[in-house]
Amino acid sequence: xxxxxxxxxxxxxxxxxxxxxxxxxxxxxxxxxxxxxxxxxxxxxxxxxxxxxxxxxxxxxxxxxxxxxxxxxxxxxxxxxxxxxxxxxxxxxxxxxxxxxxxxxxxxxxxxxxxxxxxxxxxxxxxxxxxxxxxxxxxxxxx
Amino acid sequence: xxxxxxxxxxxxxxxxxxxxxxxxxxxxxxxxxxxxxxxxxxxxxxxxxxxxxxxxxxxxxxxxxxxxxxxxxxxxxxxxxxxxxxxxxxxxxxxxxxxxxxxxxxxxxxxxxxxxxxxxxxxxxxxxxxxxxxxxxxxxxxxxxxxxxxxxxxxxxxxxxxxxxxxxxxxxxxxxxxxxxxxxxxxxxxxxxxxxxxxxxxxxxxxxxxxxxxxxxxxxxxxxxxxxxxxxxxxxxxxxxxxxxxxxxxxxxxxxxxxxxxxxxxxxxxxxxxxxxxxxxxxxxxxxxxxxxxxxxxxxxxxxxxxxxxxxxxxxxxxxxxxxxxxxxxxxxxxxxxxxxxxxxxxxxxxxxxxxxxxxxxxxxxxxxxxxxxxxxxxxxxxxxxxxxxxxxx
Numbered sequence: 124x125x126x127x128x129x130x131x132x133x134x135x136x137x138x139x140x141x142x143x144x145x146x147x148x149x150x151x152x153x154x155x156x157x158x159x160x161x162x163x164x165x166x167x168x169x170x171x172x173x174x175x176x177x178x179x180x181x182x183x184x185x186x187x188x189x190x191x192x193x194x195x196x197x198x199x200x201x202x203x204x205x206x207x208x209x210x211x212x213x214x215x216x217x218x219x220x221x222x223x224x225x226x227x228x229x230x231x232x233x234x235x236x237x238x239x240x241x242x243x244x245x246x247x248x249x250x251x252x253x254x255x256x257x258x259x260x261x262x263x264x265x266x
Numbered sequence: 267x268x269x270x271x272x273x274x275x276x277x278x279x280x281x282x283x284x285x286x287x288x289x290x291x292x293x294x295x296x297x298x299x300x301x302x303x304x305x306x307x308x309x310x311x312x313x314x315x316x317x318x319x320x321x322x323x324x325x326x327x328x329x330x331x332x333x334x335x336x337x338x339x340x341x342x343x344x345x346x347x348x349x350x351x352x353x354x355x356x357x358x359x360x361x362x363x364x365x366x367x368x369x370x371x372x373x374x375x376x377x378x379x380x381x382x383x384x385x386x387x388x389x390x391x392x393x394x395x396x397x398x399x400x401x402x403x404x405x406x407x408x409x410x411x412x413x414x415x416x417x418x419x420x421x422x423x424x425x426x427x428x429x430x431x432x433x434x435x436x437x438x439x440x441x442x443x444x445x446x447x448x449x450x451x452x453x454x455x456x457x458x459x460x461x462x463x464x465x466x467x468x469x470x471x472x473x474x475x476x477x478x479x480x481x482x483x484x485x486x487x488x489x490x491x492x493x494x495x496x497x498x499x500x501x502x503x504x505x506x507x508x509x510x511x512x513x514x515x516x517x518x519x520x521x522x523x524x525x526x527x528x529x530x531x532x533x534x535x536x537x538x539x540x541x542x543x544x545x546x547x548x549x550x551x552x553x554x555x556x557x558x559x560x561x562x563x564x565x566x567x568x569x570x571x572x573x574x575x576x577x578x579x580x581x582x583x584x585x586x587x588x589x590x591x592x593x594x595x596x597x598x599x600x601x602x603x604x605x606x607x608x609x610x611x612x613x614x615x616x617x618x619x620x621x622x623x624x625x626x627x628x629x630x631x632x633x634x635x636x637x638x639x640x641x642x643x644x645x646x647x648x649x650x651x652x653x654x655x656x657x658x659x660x
């Protein structure tokens with residue numbers, strides 16, 4: 124069975140700073156390596172994408188994907204750090220994982236991140252909003 | 267080809283929540299489906315950042331009236347995951363007890379609605395009648411029939427009275443007999459099989475692609491069950507089977523839920539027996555949560571509920587992500603609804619047990635002559651069942 128040690132051996136050179144906890148592996152991935160790492164997690168290891176979390180930090184924005192490896196109960200969480208707050212962009216993984224379609228659209232409208240290569244980059248939650256919300260999860264932290 | 271567009275939703279007096287489906291049909295066959303969500307976006311994630319961890323648990327309990335144990339459990343797991351906090355054994359059994367009771371009443375609620383949608387109103391009335399004692403057990407345990415307010419970071423907030431356990435076990439025996447009877451009646455019914463087998467099939471590969479969870483995934487042969495994959499609380503201490511079937515149709519989703527309901531009763535029984543002999547505290551004193559991040563999940567009746575919290579050492583999260591199972595199960599309609607007759611749409615939509623399974627009416631805006639015309643999806647579905655029943659009995 125493919126486990127964490129195998130993942131680190133195969134993908135260790137593609138990932139950056141990591142936090143290794145019981146049952147959880149959070150690690151940074153550069154945009155150019157994201158597809159390769161996600162392909163390995165989804166197709167080779169058979170992980171399932173639970174969801175993704177977008178958030179604004181003091182240094183920029185980040186997108187944290189949560190891949191569950193159900194046979195072992197282990198979570199693999201690739202973190203894409205975006206430093207350009209004015210024009211935040213990341214690479215969409217929806218062409219690889221259909222299950223990422225909605226959550227990337229949601230992160231896009233909630234935080235203003237553009238996901239390059241997304242098959243349907245439309246608003247998901249606020250399309251019909253009477254006030255036309257603009258990046259509501261970024262309003263409370265000055266850029 | 268003349269295409270007809272059928273909008274379903276977003277607002278209707280019978281809809282418990284607002285959702286919007288656009289069905290494109292060719293004659294009586296669905297050729298495309300589009301979904302529009304966000305009509306009830308309440309901003310829970312943002313609200314949670316202004317709450318303490320304990321308050322957040324109460325907040326997420328209000329996300330769903332049916333999953334009012336699942337969200338608090340996943341939220342508590344996420345906060346506990348930041349510092350790997352353990353909970354007392356007695357609290358673990360109580361958490362599992364109320365989680366499984368919730369699964370029983372949720373599955374029975376779905377069974378009743380599904381029966382109603384296909385014209386089995388007796389099944390509907392039975393299922394909801396036998397759900398009532400489950401809610402009464404909840405009332406005895408938590409004081410509430412819904413929104414139980416039991417969860418805390420580090421355990422639970424209310425103990426189960428040991429003197430009430432034998433009475434609860436008696437109620438449970440009665441529920442077992444009734445549900446077993448319903449399961450056998452449903453399993454032996456040739457009309458039900460003819461009506462639901464092969465309807466709204468979600469192939470296993472589509473379930474993998476869309477990252478489906480819960481009974482929706484397990485009916486398609488995908489063995490995803492958080493209770494077994496990452497056993498928390500008392501799930502590693504009780505015996506139960508993971509129910510996995512392979513056809514992915516509505517019938518298999520029905521069978522998965524019926525069998526899971528019986529498994530849940532087994533778990534509840536074991537928890538109650540253990541609570542007789544497991545003394546001790548029900549809450550660990552958690553003084554502070556350090557800066558970090560944590561993932562919590564729980565197998566809700568509809569599938570995996572996922573919570574993620576980022577903390578900064580204060581008493582509240584700086585980011586709280588919530589993902590309910592319907593969020594990943596609803597997109598599977600794109601795979602399961604295409605190519606099926608309009609009469610099967612209602613039960614296929616309802617088969618993933620979305621939180622808005624009352625989508626029983628629709629307005630067809632134009633017919634083939636371009637004229638407005640009303641249709642009733644529920645009526646179509648029930649008429650098809652009646653037709654199959656006549657054919658089988660003749």
